[in-house]
């Protein structure tokens with residue numbers, strides 16, 4: 070059994086910035102970060118476009134950023150949250166700079182501000198087209214310098230420890246659910262560790278791996294949502310899956326799909342069909358820079374009409390030298406596939422990219438479970454509503470890790486470790502000899518979600534998805550009860566839970582909003 074004051078699950082921007090803040094606030098407090106792969110592996114690492122914030126009030130304003138966020142969210146954002154996040158943005162961004170993150174500057178020494186869909190102004194700070202990589206690099210250097218932070222790599226959080234695990238008397242059972250830490254699988258030792266904490270933060274990122282084509286790395290399996298749901302935390306808005314309009318189309322298909330940043334469209338690239346038609350004007354007067362839900366749906370419609378597998382992004386008219394400076398990573402990827410962007414259009418498809426909802430938190434980042442905070446993509450804060458504005462996610466994680474930190478340091482001294490927490494019970498389990506069920510299960514969930522719960526949904530498709538998911542759920546739960554734990558099996562459980570919740574919430578939503586589109590409602594309206 071391991072004891073730590075703060076247990077942080079995840080080493081993306083949300084987990085690392087929270088860990089740094091709480092660790093620096095009190096050097097005598099121990100902070101433990103568990104992360105299921107190498108420490109830098111996260112959605113954060115792959116972020117390209119950058120961080121949206123109002124940096125220059127001469128050309129931009131909080132009100133404009135707020136309005137753009139509200140418009141993208143299609144009436145479902147929490148306006149107080151939007152205001153708080155936007156207004157705190159510059160201070161939190163400055164902190165990131167103080168921690169060593171470098172953002173690109175223009176030739177007069179100001180920050181080079183990019184533009185993406187749904188933004189009325191250039192307001193995206195970036196580091197070339199590898200902003201997330203730079204953020205992870207700098208934050209991990211800071212973490213290594215912090216003697217009271219321990220990072221446990223290849224440690225997979227299985228479940229939160231709550232009253233459910235602790236043999237408690239009748240009085241304890243009446244209290245609200247409390248988190249006492251987590252059971253964590255040490256992948257190399259193949260052993261479940263019991264980590265008891267005073268406060269726990271879940272910062273486990275997204276769930277793009279619930280779909281076949283996604284920009285999210287393999288770690289994005291909805292673990293936070295799965296764990297929270299099993300512990301009976303409130304979850305909301307998970308039907309709002311954001312599909313990125315422009316992932317690179319390639320065969321054989323890669324997972325994750327390589328992203329062609331929206332900033333490339335902000336730089337002037339245009340979308341074309343195979344026969345060369347610029348089609349975005351038919352869908353929105355902002356054309357290529359309409360918000361992501363609109364562009365993704367437009368591409369989906371074009372592909373369903375034409376029967377093609379992809380549309381194209383035309384960069385041939387752009388200034389090549391400038392492009393090379395801004396997007397070296399994208400240029401290298403395309404060149405590696407024989408696409409000279411001066412002469413050839415880039416084939417692109419839509420891909421599952423971001424989950425707008427998740428574990429419900431208040432404005433301090435508190436979940437509905439006592440002593441459990443949540444931050445980053447696994448949460449639902451109310452910022453994104455029905456569709457996240459581009460580059461608002463890194464910003465949200467930064468602002469909320471500060472909120473979680475302020476609330477945590479104010480409460481930690483009044484919290485005691487729970488000494489009654491039992492070790493993980495692995496009796497009556499044996500080595501699973503049916504790994505095929507796990508790999509097929511994962512592929513089946515991805516196919517069901519892509520075929521039936523994608524950009525365009527219908528009541529019939531949702532019902533069918535739920536039926537199929539139920540079958541895989543039952544098979545997987547049986548396996549779980551009998552088998553020695555493996556990460557693959559736990560991830561499959563979480564993917565099924567997340568997929569099931571996306572279906573359930575989709576069935577409950579009775580009107581089309583932002584990234585949610587059920588063709589039965591569209592048809593019944595007209």
Ligand code: FAD
Pocket residue numbers: 078079080081082083084103104105106108109110111112113114115116117118119120121200201224225226227272273274275284285286288292293328422423444445446447459460461462463464466
């Ligand atoms: P993550 O960065 O995903 O970190 C989650 C961490 O939790 C990882 O370390 C993971 O290994 C760990 N973890 C997960 N489950 C477990 C478990 N069970 N046990 C232990 N550890 C676990 N947003 C923007 O604002 N701007 C952009 O330019 C941008 N570009 C993007 C480009 C791509 C290709 C992608 C995929 C996303 C992009 N996003 C962007 C979205 C943004 O990157 C993410 O939403 C954000 O980084 C999420 O940060 P996070 O800390 O919440 O989660």
Ligand code: SIN
Pocket residue numbers: 116117118119329330331332458459460461462
């Ligand atoms: C991109 O660079 O297109 C991704 C930005 C985001 O997801 O916010």
